[in-house]
Amino acid sequence: MLKYIVKRLLMLIPVLIGVSIIVFVLLRVFAADPASVVLGEHADAAAMESWRDSQGLNDPIIKQYWDFVTGAVQGDFGESYYTQTSVFTEIMSRFPATIELAIAAIIIASVLGIVIGVITAVKKNTIVDNLGMFVSLIGISVPIFWLGVMLQILFGKTLGWLPIQGASDADILFDKVTGSYFLDSLISGDISNFTNVLWHMILPAFTLAFYTMAIVSRMTRSSMLDTLNQDYIRTARAKGLAEGRVIRHHALRNALMPIVTVIGLQFGSLLGGAVLTETVYGWPGMGKYLVECVQKSDFPVVQSAVLLIAVIFVVLNLLVDLLYAFLDPRIKYGRKEA
Amino acid sequence: MSYVKQANALAEETVKIEKPESQLKIMWDALKKNKAALFGLIVIFILVFVALFGDLIAPYNATETNMADAKQGMSAEHWFGTDVHGRDIFSRILSGTKYSLLIGIAAVAFSLIIGTVLGSVAGYFGGKIDAVIMRIMDMMLAIPSILLAITLMAAFGQGLDKAIIAIGVVSIPEFARIVRSSIMSAKENDYVAAAKVLGNSNARIIFRHILPNVVSSIVVRATLGISTAILDIAALGFLGLGVKPPTPEWGTMLGDAKSYILSLPHMIIFPGIVISLAVLAFNLFGDGLRDALDPKSRS
Numbered sequence: 001m002l003k004y005i006v007k008r009l010l011m012l013i014p015v016l017i018g019v020s021i022i023v024f025v026l027l028r029v030f031a032a033d034p035a036s037v038v039l040g041e042h043a044d045a046a047a048m049e050s051w052r053d054s055q056g057l058n059d060p061i062i063k064q065y066w067d068f069v070t071g072a073v074q075g076d077f078g079e080s081y082y083t084q085t086s087v088f089t090e091i092m093s094r095f096p097a098t099i100e101l102a103i104a105a106i107i108i109a110s111v112l113g114i115v116i117g118v119i120t121a122v123k124k125n126t127i128v129d130n131l132g133m134f135v136s137l138i139g140i141s142v143p144i145f146w147l148g149v150m151l152q153i154l155f156g157k158t159l160g161w162l163p164i165q166g167a168s169d170a171d172i173l174f175d176k177v178t179g180s181y182f183l184d185s186l187i188s189g190d191i192s193n194f195t196n197v198l199w200h201m202i203l204p205a206f207t208l209a210f211y212t213m214a215i216v217s218r219m220t221r222s223s224m225l226d227t228l229n230q231d232y233i234r235t236a237r238a239k240g241l242a243e244g245r246v247i248r249h250h251a252l253r254n255a256l257m258p259i260v261t262v263i264g265l266q267f268g269s270l271l272g273g274a275v276l277t278e279t280v281y282g283w284p285g286m287g288k289y290l291v292e293c294v295q296k297s298d299f300p301v302v303q304s305a306v307l308l309i310a311v312i313f314v315v316l317n318l319l320v321d322l323l324y325a326f327l328d329p330r331i332k333y334g335r336k337e338a
Numbered sequence: 339m340s341y342v343k344q345a346n347a348l349a350e351e352t353v354k355i356e357k358p359e360s361q362l363k364i365m366w367d368a369l370k371k372n373k374a375a376l377f378g379l380i381v382i383f384i385l386v387f388v389a390l391f392g393d394l395i396a397p398y399n400a401t402e403t404n405m406a407d408a409k410q411g412m413s414a415e416h417w418f419g420t421d422v423h424g425r426d427i428f429s430r431i432l433s434g435t436k437y438s439l440l441i442g443i444a445a446v447a448f449s450l451i452i453g454t455v456l457g458s459v460a461g462y463f464g465g466k467i468d469a470v471i472m473r474i475m476d477m478m479l480a481i482p483s484i485l486l487a488i489t490l491m492a493a494f495g496q497g498l499d500k501a502i503i504a505i506g507v508v509s510i511p512e513f514a515r516i517v518r519s520s521i522m523s524a525k526e527n528d529y530v531a532a533a534k535v536l537g538n539s540n541a542r543i544i545f546r547h548i549l550p551n552v553v554s555s556i557v558v559r560a561t562l563g564i565s566t567a568i569l570d571i572a573a574l575g576f577l578g579l580g581v582k583p584p585t586p587e588w589g590t591m592l593g594d595a596k597s598y599i600l601s602l603p604h605m606i607i608f609p610g611i612v613i614s615l616a617v618l619a620f621n622l623f624g625d626g627l628r629d630a631l632d633p634k635s636r637s
Contacts, residue, residue, distance in 0.1 A: 018477035026493040141565070141618040143572045146592065146610035153603045272482030276573055290485075291577055294492040306489055310480045 078300035096179035098285035104205035109212035117220020139214025148280035264320030368630035375626020381619035398426035400433035434586035448506030453513025461521030475511035520552035561624035
């Protein structure tokens with residue numbers, strides 16, 4: 001097993017090198033010259049030239065890439081064109097906020113998705129089933145940022161129940177220790193800080209969760225329908241077990257494999273969705289920062305952030321694969337078939 | 339009458355050769371029973387109609403500003419209200435249908451063609467070519483799709499053609515994978531071996547003998563792919579990275595409305611509803627197609 005994990009980890013290296021090349025070439029070869037964006041359109045040619053020199057943009061592309069990679073390996077991802085601060089520090093200070101939002105969303109999506117999926121499967125072809133599947137269909141059809149805006153209008157403006165911008169109220173101050181607003185507000189020891197953050201998190205987390213919830217509920221429903229038709233379910237019922245127990249312990253337990261896969265794979269794409277959700281809600285995470293930097297051609301930030309997200313994405317996918325082995329004893333990785 | 343003719347006539351009479359039902363007919367019969375898929379199909383027809391004639395139906399000019407009418411709510415004159423520049427939102431949605439639909443369909447066509455060629459080559463030849471192509475696909479899949487699209491737009495800049503390419507590139511790996519696996523299983527069949535023995539070229543075997551057999555699964559993916567593509571353009575437009583304003587592309591309309599979410603909510607509500615409806619239609623139709631093609635669900 002260990003050998004297999006190491007092998008899979010080693011296989012990630014060429015993929016990530018490829019990703020870095022793709023992103024680098026896109027931004028350095030195809031993109032417009034960032035000098036006119038950074039210095040303004042009316043900057044004189046000499047100033048632009050010396051700026052390009054200072055950023056190493058006049059070096060051959062191979063050397064630029066080599067500098068980027070050798071730096072990245074040592075944790076130096078370069079500096080922002082605008083603030084001259086370390087890209088790594090900038091990204092890392094925002095990263096926990098994105099992860100906490102994604103975790104909150106995946107929890108909401110898994111719980112609601114599995115509950116909806118199980119209920120619709122058990123009540124197949126009833127009005128409850130139709131309603132549940134209709135909600136899922138809406139979930140995969142509505143643009144999530146638009147859903148976010150609709151929730152802002154409904155809960156923020158019309159009802160006035162929930163805050164719609166940021167991760168906490170402006171007058172709420174607490175020390176940044178971990179970078180996660182959830183944890184930092186807890187650490188601050190003031191319960192009002194914590195509830196304030198929690199309050200701010202509800203709409204963005206639900207918005208981000210909605211699409212995944214739809215996918216999970218559809219998957220759960222079809223997986224449950226498969227297992228509910230199995231002989232061992234009939235046996236369990238014949239033994240006189242309570243229906244609730246049959247569904248929870250016999251059907252759901254066996255239906256869980258594909259559901260776990262989907263949840264794991266969705267966590268990665270949540271990072272993509274976070275870009276949009278954070279922009280809508282002004283959530284101070286990496287996604288919002290990335291969009292801002294794309295808009296002002298801050299390429300060192302863009303390439304590093306995309307690379308970082310790719311790393312998380314492939315590692316997560318690997319973890320999902322490995323999780324299989326623990327959930328399903330029939331799968332043995334790295335062992336030759338007898 | 340010769341014996342041979344007699345025998346033939348007899349044979350024809352006893353063995354009434356039934357023409358096999360065409361794939362298309364079987365599909366249509368299954369699809370007809372699926373109300374949701376039919377609803378999707380009808381909406382798609384309406385969208386295509388509006389895409390073709392939207393400018394003619396639209397009661398107002400979609401791009402001309404008219405400050406006297408700015409920021410109006412819903413009314414009999416302006417069904418969906420007007421935006422900050424006084425443009426009728428209903429007219430903009432009608433006129434914008436062609437852009438959103440064109441980008442969606444063209445992007446899928448782009449990824450379909452490139453993905454099919456790459457997947458065919460990888461699956462048919464195998465070995466090193468396969469390894470190289472599929473590793474490149476893995477690299478593209480290592481970036482969440484919307485993020486890759488954003489990066490591509492950052493590199494290419496705004497524009498209709500660039501949006502098509504950016505969104506198209508993102509789904510190349512998916513098509514390549516589907517085609518590759520279909521080709522790999524299809525090439526073991528006897529008819530491929532027979533075609534080879536007859537001296538057909540590799541390209542001819544792929545395009546004439548193998549691909550027609552896997553076309554149904556590709557069509558399903560492509561239909562569902564259009565809905566994803568429409569969502570992706572909407573996202574790019576919303577972020578201000580899609581088609582340049584004042585083009586009434588739906589996503590760009592949402593992007594324009596971003597600053598007026600609370601003051602002029604109708605600016606963002608209606609384009610969003612239309613996007614959702616279009617995506618829903620392609621999802622329903624795609625699901626219906628998949629069920630119609632799946633012999634298991636046919637009873």
